[in-house]
Amino acid sequence: MEKYNLKVIVTSTRNGRQGIAVANWFAEKVKEHNAFNTEILDLKEIALPMLDEPHHPRLKNYQYEHTKAWSKKIEEADAFVFVIPEYNYGLPPSLVNAIDYLFSEWNYKPAALVSYGGISGGLRSAQMSKLILTTVKVFPLTEAISIPFFAKQINEEGVFIANPLIDKSYNEMMDELIKWTKGLKYMRDNLLK
Ligand SMILES: Cc1cc2nc3c(=O)[nH]c(=O)nc-3n(C[C@H](O)[C@H](O)[C@H](O)COP(=O)(O)O)c2cc1C
Numbered sequence: 001m002e003k004y005n006l007k008v009i010v011t012s013t014r015n016g017r018q019g020i021a022v023a024n025w026f027a028e029k030v031k032e033h034n035a036f037n038t039e040i041l042d043l044k045e046i047a048l049p050m051l052d053e054p055h056h057p058r059l060k061n062y063q064y065e066h067t068k069a070w071s072k073k074i075e076e077a078d079a080f081v082f083v084i085p086e087y088n089y090g091l092p093p094s095l096v097n098a099i100d101y102l103f104s105e106w107n108y109k110p111a112a113l114v115s116y117g118g119i120s121g122g123l124r125s126a127q128m129s130k131l132i133l134t135t136v137k138v139f140p141l142t143e144a145i146s147i148p149f150f151a152k153q154i155n156e157e158g159v160f161i162a163n164p165l166i167d168k169s170y171n172e173m174m175d176e177l178i179k180w181t182k183g184l185k186y187m188r189d190n191l192l193k
Helices: 019-030 065-076 093-100 123-135 164-191
Strands: 004-010 036-042 079-084 109-117 138-140 145-148
Touching: 004 019, 004 065, 004 164, 019 036, 019 079, 019 109, 019 164, 079 123, 079 164, 093 123, 109 123, 109 164, 123 138, 145 164
Parallel strands: 004 036, 004 079, 079 109, 109 138, 109 145
Antiparallel strands: none
16 A cells, blocks of 8 residues: 655744644554654754745755755655644744745645644634645645644643544544545646646
């Protein structure tokens, strides 16, 4: 069975960030999925500066090693999962910055969104992310995981504990993600040349 490259992108970069527990939970769970080779891309570790490339990313005329390394990671991907907090009813600036660095590396690839927050479950952040993702031709799925009051589900050891509703959302989202991953890989391999 063909395996696809899934990149789980952790977008919270704050010191003391709580979302890492959600990302770790997701990464651990997705390992069981036999259709994907999964890699976590943690924007805190990757530490891209604020966009500093002089040329438009469509040109791929990258000047800096950090951009070339980021380009390589995103180029490898067949699908993405973005784990995103909500800041001031919006998406984190780290995510906007990471998207803006590249263009064609993102194109025609699907993304599932895992958002978390207070009462909103990060939904506004997820919706705003779609606006930017679709501009770089990432296809964000309708099926998603949104986790309201997520901090209540993190135990004393810092481990996120899911519930049946989240597990159901996970299954629906991953079933959809594999369909779009296959479909868009076919499209990239056969219809764009
Ligand atoms: C600058 C800032 C703005 C925030 N705005 C929101 C918000 O609009 N909606 C929300 O549900 N939570 C908001 N929160 C609370 C976050 O959900 C909470 O701090 C969460 O832990 C952030 O994820 P992180 O710890 O992974 O960075 C905000 C937190 C910060 C630091």
